[in-house]
Amino acid sequence: MATKKVRSNGLANPSRLSAIDADDKQAIRVxxxxxxxSRNKYAFDPEQKIFQLMKVLPxxxxxxxxxxxxxxxxxxxxxxxxxxxxxxxxxxxGCLLKCxxxxxxxxxxxxxxxxxxxDRIVAVEQENHSYAYVKHVDDLGKKFVxxxxxxxxxxxxxxxxxxxxxxxxxxxxxxxRVKDGMRANARK
Numbered sequence: 001m002a003t004k005k006v007r008s009n010g011l012a013n014p015s016r017l018s019a020i021d022a023d024d025k026q027a028i029r030v031x032x033x034x035x036x037x038s039r040n041k042y043a044f045d046p047e048q049k050i051f052q053l054m055k056v057l058p059x060x061x062x063x064x065x066x067x068x069x070x071x072x073x074x075x076x077x078x079x080x081x082x083x084x085x086x087x088x089x090x091x092x093x094g095c096l097l098k099c100x101x102x103x104x105x106x107x108x109x110x111x112x113x114x115x116x117x118x119d120r121i122v123a124v125e126q127e128n129h130s131y132a133y134v135k136h137v138d139d140l141g142k143k144f145v146x147x148x149x150x151x152x153x154x155x156x157x158x159x160x161x162x163x164x165x166x167x168x169x170x171x172x173x174x175x176x177r178v179k180d181g182m183r184a185n186a187r188k
Contacts, residue, residue, distance in 0.1 A: 014094065015046050015080055017071040019182050021098050027126060028178060030083045030097045032068040035090035042093045044069070051093040058158065064151055066091050066125075073181030074188060076117040077109070081181040084148070086134065087125035099123035103137025104174035105148060106167040109156055118163070120152075121174050136170045 014031045021027040033042045039057040044050075057063075066087060069080035085091070085099055103122040108115045122140075124131045134140060149165045156163035 013046055013049050014096065015044060015069070015071050017096070019070045019072045019178065024098070024126075027098050027100055028070055028083070028121075028123060030068045030085055030099050030123060031071055032066050032085065032091040032095045032097065033093055034063050034067040035092055036064065036066045036087075037062050037090055039063075044094075055159075057155070061154065061158075064147065066097075068097075070121065070178060070181060072185050073178065074184040075119065075181055080185075081121060081178060082119070083121045083123050085123050085125055086131040086140075087128040088130050091125075098126050100126055101171045101174040101178065102134050102139070103171060104169050104177050105137075105145070105152075105165055106169065107152065107163055107165050109161050109163045111162050119177055120148075121177060123174075137168055137174075138170065 017029055017031070019028060021029055031044065033044055033051065034040065039062050041054045041057065042051045043054045045052050066085040068083050068085060070083055071080065073081040075081045083099070084105070085097060091097060101121060101123050105120045105122060107118050107120065109118045110116055122137050124134050145165070145168050152163050152165070
């Protein structure tokens with residue numbers, strides 16, 4: 001009996017999932033690429049349908065929070081909308097989370113005429129305990145923003161790029177950015 005060769009192309013494509021949770025229209029869905037505390041930077045490759053190691057951060061530098069993307073969105077940098085997720089324990093690459101939006105860190109990368117926006121939505125995983133009190137990014141304090149700014153500036157510097165934070169806004173602006181990303185993705 002001849003065996004039929006099955007062609008597999010990695011995982012299902014989580015970037016095609018709905019951005020908004022079906023049971024809670026205020027909640028976004030987030031796919032984790034890089035867990036909190038990891039020196040390894042992972043990214044989902046939609047063509048190969050796999051999570052790929054993109055780079056290893058230098059010793060002493062690690063992702064301060066879980067980092068991922070909102071499926072079915074497209075940000076101004078050409079990638080899905082980035083999300084920084086606050087939760088009790090690190091998730092793992094490919095994990096789907098249900099989160100509430102608490103703010104957005106607005107940023108730019110590049111130099112002079114080649115600058116592009118690269119914002120990060122800040123969200124809280126809905127089942128966590130440590131950040132249950134956080135409803136607005138301001139609840140995290142100014143030190144939180146300064147630490148994130150230092151991380152992103154140093155992370156981009158390591159890549160030979162410039163990154164600057166141009167503002168921090170609350171959940172209303174963050175939801176608008178998510179909806180902009182959903183509309184941009186629908187147009188592509």
